[in-house]
Amino acid sequence: MTAPAAFTPADRDGTLRFSGTLALASIGDLPDRLHSYEGAVDRLDMSGIDHIDTVGAWLIHRFATEHDAEITGLDADGRYLLDQVSAADAPVAARAPPPTPFTRVLGEIGDAVVVSLTTLYGLLGFLGATTIAFWNVVRDPRRFRFNATVHRFEVVGVSALGIIGLMSFLIGIVIAQQGAVQLRQFGAEALTINLIGRITLRELGVLMTAIMVAGRSGSAFAAQLGTMKLTEEIDAMRTIGVSPMEALVLPRTISAIILMPLLGFYASLVAIIGGGLLCWVSLGIPPVTFVQRLREVVPITDLYVGLVKAPVFGAIIAIAGCFQGMLVESDAEQVGLRTTSAVVQAIFLVIVLDAFFAVFFTWIGWI
């Protein structure tokens, strides 16, 4: 076994004698004892030690420098080690000095403002770039990436059918159940059908689908493009003459624009089925009556409201996802951060736009 590092205090001629193994594993409390050592030291005698590593050499070097002592008794290897360590003695800060709390808070507020504004500015620019790419493709349709777009149909749409269906079905049931409980107080349980039909077609079908698509596909877009940015794939594309906007962003955006109305419509239908099922089971309204009543109380404009909003939401989700992906730089951690921002930004923008749409449709009389 290795003996722990130790030293005997200085004798009359000021020599401190070390013994044991001066290595990291057996260093014990030597650093503290050296640190608190007081008294005159002229010489450090190392002839009694078994082994020394860089940590031991560093401690000896530091102690010798502090006490202006001479180091003796090292063998050639030990001396070489000590020289190497002494040569590496330079002030190195482990981390940048922390700012004061006041300036830090101010700085963070400022950063947040700048980031929000530049992001908004960048997003607008990106929207413009996507539009230009779209226009270029319209003028020269051969440049349209048909296969890439159709592939996205599957990823964004078909594989989302299961989860979106399940979610909508449950939401339909919840709306019907909660609506029935509240409306029963006025004896107006029959109005549950109005509630289900109108809210799912106008709002919830598309909105919940948008949130699900943002979580599933918006995040995936950001992560895919971010990773491609990191591995320099996007730079490689540019140098070959392939426009990343046309090859990557446009297929994703177009597939989201096309699929959002389809998914939204599907989600509304499934939610209505869920609600109808609950009406049947718990209110005793048979499906035939439910459908007939739906046709009477739900104006066709409700369907239009949902279908007009859906492609806009799809565009927002895809553009926010691609935009954040393209912003990734330098390290893998950014991919995670940007993916999160893509989802948060997409959902936020979708809800803001939804509020504008609500006002707009009321204004044109689709109520």
Add this chain to the structure above:
Amino acid sequence: MAECDEPIIRVRGLKNSFGDQIVHDDLNLDVRRGEILGVVGGSGTGKSVLMRSIIGLQPPDTGEITVFGENALSVDEAEATAMRKRWGVLFQGGALFSTLTVAENVQVPLREFYPSLDQGLLDEIAAYKVVMTGLAPEAGPKYPSELSGGMRKRAGLARALALDPQLLFLDEPTAGLDPIGAEGFDALIKSLHKTLGLTVFLITHDLDTLYAICDRVAVLADRKVIAVGTIPELLAMDHPWIQEYFNGPRGRAATAAVKRNKAQQEAGAV
């Protein structure tokens, strides 16, 4: 001591495969204590997989791996920890923790294995390790994303050396460095090898590195180690890959450079 004669790493009958693709089949290798062993081989011959098997990141299909005289494949968690204390690993890209500064990266293994060290000493150890690996003192508080590729490698080496290991694994340390940087890195490894009495397991494509610092070279081909020896010993073999590797234009250039250096040194000595 008998322990000294025993190889520090002993690989016997190693087999690794990914699906249908067999990377290693009945591979044997010994790394002697205190040597710098270069591992060469064409792309895809499983140099990195061999290293990952030895350090326990890639459990092999079959085979026996002994490190520091202990069976690396059947150790329990405590023994594995004790083993990890004694080696350092430099991954290809440096593999620095991106949320920590360079100095904090160096402190991670120290903190993990020696929690009793106080912060002051940790900072000092990180400081001299950073400078020792040839980084400027200003690099200490920087984050990995602010460093160049070569600086990341040096910082990765500083972290690999944090515990003063006996065994150092280097995965292509000079790949992606400029010739001057690569030469500096070679000199650094050689000097650390001398200073710390390290055993080095070095994967490389760099012929200059092989000539400059390796005591022995192991050649990976056909799913096994086909030859181990000093470069003159390998040159004497008539395996086509080895001949092409060392006697190709690059190989000859590296040989010439070594001869030139020697001649210069001798002229300087006179």
